[in-house]
Amino acid sequence: MEIFLAKTQGFCAGVASAIDIVELALRTYGTPLYVYHDIVHNTSVVNDMRERGVVFVENLNDVPEGSRVIFSAHGVQPEVISKAKARRLKFVDATCPLVTKVHKEAVKFSSQGIDTVLIGHAGHQELVGTSGYVSPDLLHIVERETDVDKLNIDVDKTVAYITQTTLSIDETKGIIEKLKRRFPKLIGPLRSDICYATQNRQDAVKELAKICDVIIICGSPHSSNSNRLRETGEHLGVKSYIVDTATQLDCKTLKNINKIGLSSGASVPRYLVDEIIEKIKTHYPETIVHEFQNPEKNIVFPVLQFKE
Numbered sequence: 450m451e452i453f454l455a456k457t458q459g460f461c462a463g464v465a466s467a468i469d470i471v472e473l474a475l476r477t478y479g480t481p482l483y484v485y486h487d488i489v490h491n492t493s494v495v496n497d498m499r500e501r502g503v504v505f506v507e508n509l510n511d512v513p514e515g516s517r518v519i520f521s522a523h524g525v526q527p528e529v530i531s532k533a534k535a536r537r538l539k540f541v542d543a544t545c546p547l548v549t550k551v552h553k554e555a556v557k558f559s560s561q562g563i564d565t566v567l568i569g570h571a572g573h574q575e576l577v578g579t580s581g582y583v584s585p586d587l588l589h590i591v592e593r594e595t596d597v598d599k600l601n602i603d604v605d606k607t608v609a610y611i612t613q614t615t616l617s618i619d620e621t622k623g624i625i626e627k628l629k630r631r632f633p634k635l636i637g638p639l640r641s642d643i644c645y646a647t648q649n650r651q652d653a654v655k656e657l658a659k660i661c662d663v664i665i666i667c668g669s670p671h672s673s674n675s676n677r678l679r680e681t682g683e684h685l686g687v688k689s690y691i692v693d694t695a696t697q698l699d700c701k702t703l704k705n706i707n708k709i710g711l712s713s714g715a716s717v718p719r720y721l722v723d724e725i726i727e728k729i730k731t732h733y734p735e736t737i738v739h740e741f742q743n744p745e746k747n748i749v750f751p752v753l754q755f756k757e
């Protein structure tokens with residue numbers, strides 16, 4: 450048996466920076482420390498921080514006045530920031546700069562009174578945050594191609610689109626093409642909102658699909674980008690699984706498999722991937738692991754400090 454590790458996988462710069470902010474805050478100030486929403490969508494990362502005293506909240510009312518709170522990498526609505534100020538909270542906004550770029554596009558289109566189609570998954574924290582930067586009367590959320598037909602916008606008007614950063618590149622292309630056909634004056638961001646990490650990880654899974662019999666994605670079930678990686682493999686006709694940790698992997702299903710592709714979402718620490726490799730090797734001791742150089746290793750985002 451052979452395991453091929455995806456060339457690009459695991460922590461992206463936005464996730465690494467958000468996690469570093471929490472670690473720095475823990476070292477500098479200790480607990481109590483609050484984080485608004487899961488800092489990143491990975492169960493192991495969040496559980497580890499929780500065990501060290503970090504309190505995760507979904508409502509700022511649960512953060513005592515004057516306390517320290519960190520906003521997750523997915524971004525928050527402007528009202529959340531206003532509320533933090535009103536409650537005299539010391540906060541760090543750990544929103545990934547690439548998500549902030551989308552917020553700025555949203556503000557620009559709304560300031561010009563342009564109806565804006567936000568492509569993404571309803572209920573996902575990033576979409577909730579970005580929605581807050583679009584004027585409510587100009588906001589239209591589209592999740593799939595069929596939603597485009599239901600949009601109640603004059604087809605002769607200028608219409609803008611923006612997207613969640615972690616979508617399927619191929620599916621999003623289809624939605625944008627359909628929007629262009631329905632709204633000839635459609636405008637969009639100068640560069641795709643889908644981030645480099647999403648693009649690179651999906652491209653790497655496509656490479657794995659050319660040579661592997663099965664693909665395993667390490668990622669939590671609520672991680673958007675991890676789910677898109679599994680779907681990328683499936684769409685190319687390769688059986689693809691998502692597992693949160695090695696304990697979820699049933700190695701009996703790998704019997705008779707020669708080549709396994711292994712990747713992980715942008716919020717997955719490397720040790721979880723190593724545990725999967727070790728588990729497979731325990732069951733199949735002759736396994737050979739192929740690893741390639743990661744071209745992203747020099748991409749780093751700055752770590753921000755608390756506004757005291």
Ligand code: SF4
Nearest residue numbers: 461463545547614644
């Ligand atoms: S997946 Fe992309 S947008 Fe999201 S945190 Fe990582 S780099 Fe930022």
